Amino acid sequence: MPNIASILKAEISRVARKEVRAEIETLKKASVAHRASIAELRRQVNALETELRRFSKAATRPATLPDSANEPAEGTKRRFSATRLAAQRSKLGLSATHYGQLVGVSGQTIYHWEQGKARPRAAQLESLARVRGFGAREVALRLST
Structure with missing residues (x-):
């Protein structure tokens, strides 16, 4: 048990x-x-x-004011794209030399930017942005003068 x-x-x-x-x-x-x-x-x-x-x-x-809609605010960074530059130049039917005259640089510089070998400085980006707003007539007018 x-x-x-x-x-x-x-x-x-x-x-x-x-x-x-x-x-x-x-x-x-x-x-x-x-x-x-x-x-x-x-x-x-x-x-x-x-x-x-x-x-x-x-x-x-920074807040953008309605009257400064066309001008970027100071300190605004511009973006750069080599392919967009080439597309804009071909859309306008311009040689690199003529496009360079509009921007204020040489044609060789335009080629370097398009190939990605160089990048534009801030002042040159502003010039590129200004030229982007041009139409074919305005381009022809500026190149003729």
């Missing part, structure tokens, strides 16, 4: 494991819920930080 103390000890440990398992299940469910809410809060924080960055960038940009 088994010892009553060992049977009692085995039964107490079985009941204790059962109770602990029940408590752990509720804790696991609560932990999963908390992790999900933390993940959602992180997503919200990231979205708000992105929106804040976007608004702060917009706030730091």
Whole structure:
């Protein structure tokens, strides 16, 4: 006949494991819920930080006035694209030399810009932007003088 103390000890440990398992299940469910809410809060924080960055960038940009719509604000960076330069020159039907005369540089410089061997300086970018606004008639008029 088994010892009553060992049977009692085995039964107490079985009941204790059962109770602990029940408590752990509720804790696991609560932990999963908390992790999900933390993940959602992180997503919200990231979205708000992105929106804040976007608004702060917009706030730091200088406001353009309606009367200065044709002139860029001082400090505005111009972008340069070699392919767009070549496309503009071919659209106008100009040689690199003639296009260079409009911009105020040599024809060789225009070739270098188009091939990506060199990049125009800030003042030259402004000249390029000005020439981009010219139509065929205005180009012919400026080259004839």
